[in-house]
Amino acid sequence: MTRHLFSFLFMALLFFKVDVLIAQNETVKIIGKVYEESGDRPIEFATVLIADNETKKPIKGTTTLEDGSFVLETQASNFYIEVSFIGFKSKSFGQPVTRGQTIDLGTVRLSEDTQQLEEVVVQGEVSRTEFKLDKRVFNVGKDLSTTGASALEVLNNVPSVNVDIEGQISLRGSQGVQILINGKPSVIASEQGNTLGTITADMIEKVEVITNPSAKYDAEGTSGIINIVIKKEEKKGLNGSVSVNTGAPNNHSVGVSLNRRTEKFNLFSQLGAGYRELPNDLENRNVDLMNNTAILSYGEEFRNETFYNFILGTDYYINENNVLTLSGNFALEIEDQPSNTSFTSLDANEDIVSEWERTEVTDATNPKFQYELQYKKDFEDHEDHTLLFSGLGNFFGKDQSSKFENSTISGEDNDANQQTRTDFKESVFTFKLDYTKPFSDKWTMETGAQYVLNDVSNDYEVNNLVNGSYVNDPGLTNVFEYDQKVLGLYGTGSYEGAKWGLKMGVRLEQTDLNTLLTNTNEANSQKYTNLFPSAHSSYKITEKISLQAGYSKRIYRPRLWDLNPFFNIRNNYSVRQGNPELLPEFTDSYELTSIYILGRTSINMGIYHRYTTDVIERVSTFEDNVNTVRPENIGTNRATGVEFNAKYSPINWLVLNADFNYSTFAREGIFESTNFDFSGDQYSSKLMAKLKLPADIDLEATGNYQSSYETVQSEVEDQLFMDLGVRKKLLKGKAVLSLSVRDAFASRVSESAIAQTDYYIYNRRQRGRFVAFGFSYGFGKGEAMEFSGAKRR
Incomplete structure (x- = not known):
């Protein structure tokens, strides 16, 4: 009774104060402290909110400091104050009645809300997947956010997504994936697995998987889009973490992440340096079936790299509705690529004609500059009414020199020396403007442009x-100039009700591509304009069962290295080159997916169909025992598949994830009078088990299987491999010890064979087992992180 009387008198006193302030039209300062009712401890990051008494919309807010204190100013004339924190019962204070320039709430004590705490634990403990109108959303729960894992590991937990040993990201087994950060290209998302290792799981709110993107998104990329949504950082003061990693083969790095946040600025930076080796065991057989001669080769290649990485950026909060972000990244890679390959030449009787060794010494310096400017405006009439502009610049250079030496061991003389030089420069600029206007809670329009x-x-x-x-050698020397400009305009409209939703849109893209070999004046120009329609619909049958259907048209433009005709002569019997006359691929993509939430089990099932024209395939030509691989446009491909993803947690300390993807395909095409019509199928599966052991130890095991499949010329063998990981949390989660083993049984071998009437080619590549050990420590309010340096290109 006394407590209620005190609250009533206190609120009456506050009402009296505010009434005087309204009359004077002066700035009101609100101060106080927030404490736990039980334990008498200050609550940091509690939310203190001023809201309009009539509309109930927030006017201004802040969070408490380490000692629980807060200061908040307003000129509002009719408001109330609310103090809240997750897991505690909120407290509201009506309009004060006393007059003065300062309202002192004193010590506000919050009591625990047992029911809310249980809901938070249930919902936040385990990561979950849910459906939205045109995407699937993987919400990152406590099971991932407290592990110290990197963004790449988080992605490996997302259904349909796989990250391989090189950090290459694939969606449903395809690597034509576009990676976005908060819905736009970013310094952090460049080159896929590059800087993503510097994002930690605790920074990620959710991952949006868009297998069939709407017209809002760039039409590039046939596999879809992965959008990583970063949490809005609310940690005041100086926060950060430091990590040290070591591994075998040699893989050593140190990383530091710092964040300084005030009311107006959020300054963030990351620094990293390290050294790593990437060995490859290679074996090749080139057999001329007409003359019964053969060239056998086997050896080991290394790509050793010393790298330095520095990211610096700031968010400037102009006011509550306008934010300006400026960030930049500088990276330097110093490469050393030694290799040694043994060759054997056999005659028709399989007798040795000659044996020799080819050694390579390659040095390269690769500077990288990336910078980003972003402006975001939130309109006051609706939280989703936004305007976003971003500009992203990227420069990459490579100054490389190589020396090749052939030394005869026996038989015919094969002594030869070669030198190559590469001076490479690339600049990419991306400008993007997006405007979203909700007309109501159900109807929304989106429009924008990209250049x-x-x-x-x-x-x-x-x-x-x-x-x-x-x-x-003039036949292998030239200057390749490449210039591409793409302008895109889009518009979408959507309706989303309680159970049913529809989104439709169209995107117009104009491409202007020019290539030139300056020494020989060989030019190629391509200009084309295309429309990319999209349509998506969703229906919620119950709270636990939902359906989603979608259609979109996509494009895959040939990459620089697809077009660049220069030879790679590391192994001069196995040569790769580009094709400057390649045309883009176009794909019509249809899919129907569903999600089921059944107690401790969530299941995603779907069927999809893709029709692709001007399919780009690697085609081998064979002459004098030399295999030359060049991309070509060959016909069409029809692929139909089914997908199954499930997550099951039978008990609190065990979580099981299963992915399965099966597809059949039919190819039709003719190249240089050769018919390439054929059909086949392929499938992949992944089973992951996570165990929470005593003493804050987490164990994870992932088994992967990829079936064999056919291409227009070759048979690619299947792969079966396992990755293992264990983590130990220390100091209440502020520090993390981690041990990971990739390809634990050294069973991940890439093998392929081409069997034609006049030649046979066999290729084998293996990278072997990788073991890594890391330690990370978070200071301030920072979390332990895992640092991964920039991925080489």
Whole structure:
């Protein structure tokens, strides 16, 4: 009774104060402290909110400091005050009645809300997938956010998404994936697995998987879009973390992440440095079936890299509705690529004609600059009424020199020396404008534009040792100029009701591509304009069962290295080159998916169909035992597949994840009078088990299987491998010890064979087991993180 009387008198006193302030039209300062009712401890990051008494809409808010204190100012004339924190019962204070320039709430004590705490634990403990109108949303729960894992590991937990040993990200087994951060291209998302290792799981709110993107998104990429949504950082003061990693083969790095936040600014930076080795065991057999001769080769390649990475950026909060972000990234890679390959030449009787070794010494320096400017405006009439502009600039350079030496061991003389030089420069600029206008809670319009400019110059030179001096090889020396501009405009409209929703849109893209070999004046120009329609619908049958259907048209534009005709002569019997006359692929994509939530089990099931024209395939040509691989446009492909994802937690300390994808395909096409019509199928599966052991130890095991499949010429063998990981949390989660083993049984082998009437080619590649050990510590309010340096390109 006394407590209620005190609350009543206190609120009456506050009402009296505010009434005087209204009359004077002066700024009101509200101060106080927030404490736990039981335990008498201050509550940090509690929310203190001023809201309009009539509309109930927030006017202004803040969060408490470490000692539970807060200061808040307003000129509002009719408001109430609410104090809240997750897991505690909120307290509201009506309009004060006393007059004065300062309202002192004193010590506000919050009591625990047992029911809310249980809901928070249930909902936040385990990561979950849910359906939205045109995407699936993977909400990152406590099971991931407290593990110290990187963004790449989080993605590996998302149904349909896989991250391989190189950090390459695939969706439903395809690698044409576009990675976005908060819905836009970003420095952090560049080059896929590059800087994503510097994002930690605790920073990620959710991951949106868009397998069939709407017209709002860039039409590039046939596999879809993965959008990583970062939490709005609310930690005041200086926060950060430091990590140290080591591994075998040599993989050592140190990383520091710092964040300084005030009311107006959020300054963030990341620094990293390290050294790593990436060995490859290779085996090749080139057999001429007409002459019964063969070239056998086997050896080991290394790509050793010392890297430095620095990210610096700031968010400037102009006011509550306008935020300006400026960030930049500088990275430097110093590469050393030694390799040693043994060759054997056999005659028709399989007798050795000659044996020799080819050694390579390659040095390269790769500077990278990336910078980003973003402005976001939130309109006051609706929380989803926004305007976003972003500009992203990217520069990559490579200054590389290589020396190749052939040394005869026995038989015919194969001594030869070669030198190559590469001077590569690439600039990419992306400008993006998006406007979202909700007309009501159900009807929304989106419109915007994007302009991408890509400019490349690659100066490549090959010199052969002749009579003691190096002589330029004009057939392998040239300057390749590449210039591409893409302008896109889009508009979408959507309706989303309680059970049913529909979203339709169209995107217009104009592409202007020009390539030029300057030494030989070989030019290629392509200009084309395309419409990319999209339609999506969803229906919620019950709270636990939902359906989603979608259609979109996509494009895959040939990449720079698809077009660049220069030879790679590391193994001069196995040569790769590009094709400057390649055309883009176009894909019509249809899918129907569903989600079921059954107690401790969530199940995603779907069927999809893709029809692709001008399919780009790697085609081998064979002459004098030399295999030359070049991309070509060959016909059409029809693929139909089914997908199954499930997550099951039978008991609190065990979570099981299963992914399965099966597809059949039919190819039709003719290339240089050769018919490439054929059909086949392929499937992949992944089973992951997570165990929470005593003493804050987490154990994870992931088994992967990828079936064999056919291409237009080759048979690719299946793969079966397992990854293991264990983590130990220390100091109440502020520190993390981690041990990971990738390809634990060294069973991940890439094998393929091409069997034609006049030649046979066999290729084998293996990278072997990777073991990594790491320690991370978070200070301030920072979390332990895992640092991963920039991925090489």
